[in-house]
Amino acid sequence: MHSPRKADPLLVGVLSLHNSAETKAICNAVTELGHTPVWIRREDFSWSVQDGTIEIKPSVDVLCNRLLLTKSDRPLEEIEVLGLFERTVPTLNGAEAVSRAIHKVRAASVLADAGIPVPDAYFAISGTRLQDRLDTLDGRAVHKAGIGTNGQRMEAVESSDAIPARIQGWQSFLQSFIETDGERPSDIRVYVVDGEAIGAMRRTAAPDEWRSNVARGSSVEDVSDSLESAAYDLAIDATAALGLDYAGVDLIRSADEWYVLEVNATAGFKGFRSATGINPAAAIARAAIERAGGRVDTAALAAVREEFDTSPPDTSYRQRTERDTETPTIGYTADVTVSGTDGRVDAVGKVDTGARRTSIDTKLAGEIGVGPIVGHATVRNGSGIRRRPLVEVSIGTDSSWHTVEANISDRSGMRYPVLLGRDILTDYRIDLTRRAGEE
Structure with missing residues (x-):
């Protein structure tokens, strides 16, 4: 059940556990439209039930989902977090909708049942x-x-x-495999927000490549004014069939018939913006504000549509307790305690802000009995691409304990058996002049 709307300005939550240009653009668009964005990250979220009353933090008036579930190690758990918000506030791209869209086979089944042509x-x-x-x-x-x-x-x-x-x-x-007309393989990306197609681009595959993804080096061009209405209608219908509030819909045409290739609940903006000059963040922010009963100034909306502001937004919500009113400091190296199922050991860890995950040495992991393996991480280094096992482990510093999914690697040739990644360092200020054991 959704709580009553608060007075303007609204608190517009953006649930995003990653750092992306799209998330920043939505937050900045909310600000420009006269409301307050709340970027909800891992360290911000909590849920509780006490005496039958549910409390979820941070408290917002409406939520935009920007979870990158296709890149997540645990998409089901992230969908459940999304579902908790959906029970309390209006939510764009809610849990049921993205669960239908995330798996390409299930999405194709839903679309086919709705009479929408798919390959x-x-x-x-x-x-x-x-x-x-x-x-x-x-x-x-x-x-x-x-x-x-x-x-x-x-x-x-x-x-x-x-x-x-x-x-x-x-x-x-x-x-x-759908063959297309033209010298190079291509498809169409239509961006749909709140039941409206806001624009379209053609993506043409790079030389020696048949995939037309922008991430694969495809070229893009604006077809917003030239795309036939049947294609726009198909994209809108596909988005509605999956129950999504916004999506990037990929279409392909062969033998005078359009097909829906994929419907992406968290499609990127940058290629679309560079091709069309249209900022999807403006439309998403407007849809969220209006969904919660808020007002959007027409002149402000027109200005935001022309911008694509990906600077760090002014939305640094962090939960703080009485003992955590100041951000603690950690040095270039720090004394840490690593705890597993068979014991714990004290070690020295080195900070690495370039590492997404914390890493611990294979021998150390064996000593304390970490496990079981909960997944694998793909790591690029000087020797190429490697897959490393991920294990859940608790690491303590002088200020607090952190439970993270650390990767296991052979660090026997390195000075420090523990490397502290951003999964821990996000809670600290870093002082590179400090070293473990030094005053």
Whole structure:
């Protein structure tokens, strides 16, 4: 049940556990439209129930979902956090809608049931069944993960190819390869917000590439004024069928028929903005404000549509207790305690603001009995790309304990057995002049 709306200005929450230009742009657009953005990150969120009363923090009047679930290690848990907010305040791109959209096969099933044309596809849990279907195909097919983004590990395959049942841990499926007119493969991205198509761009694949993702180097051009109304209607219908409030809808045309390739609940803005000059953040901010009963000044909205402000927004909400009124300081190296199921050890850790995750040495992990493995992280270093196991571990500093998913690596050739990443350092100020053991 949604709580009553507060007086203007509204508190517009943006649930985003990552640092992105899109999140910043939405927050800044909310500010320019005369309301107050609240960027909700991991360290900000809490939920409680006491004597039957539910409290969720931070308290907001409306929520915009910007969770990058396709890149998350634990998308189900993040969807549940989204669902907790959805029970208390109006939410754009809520839990049920994104759960339908995140998996490409489920999304295709919903769209097909709604009479929206999608490419033929085949999905099976058994790798043998998937391979058998490929063996019978005449021509090419697209082999892709059920959950994924930016065209990662997506391949055009033929009947003679061997394909895995899983891609980066996700079940894979086959989709018919749609041939397009033109010298290079291309598709159309339509951005839909609150039941309105705000613009469209054509994405043309780079040389020696058939995938048209902007992240793959495709070129983009504005087709907002030239795209036929049937394509716009299809994008709007696809977004509505999945129950989304905003989405980037990818369309492809072959033999005079349009197909919906994918519907992206957290599509990026930068390529679309550079092609069309349209700022989706303005439309999303407006939709959120109006959903909560707030007012948007027409002149201010027109100005925000022309901008794409990705500077750090003035929305630094952080939960603080009485003992945590000041941000603690950590040095370049720090004394830490690492705790596992079989014990704990004291060690020295080095800070690394360039590392997303904390890392601990393999030998140290064995001593304290960390585990079980909860996933894997892909790490780039001087020797190439490596996959490292992730384990949940507790690490204590002189100010507090932190439970994180740390990666395990051989640090025997390094001076420090623990590397402290941003998953811990976000709670600290860093003083590079301080060293463990020094006054």
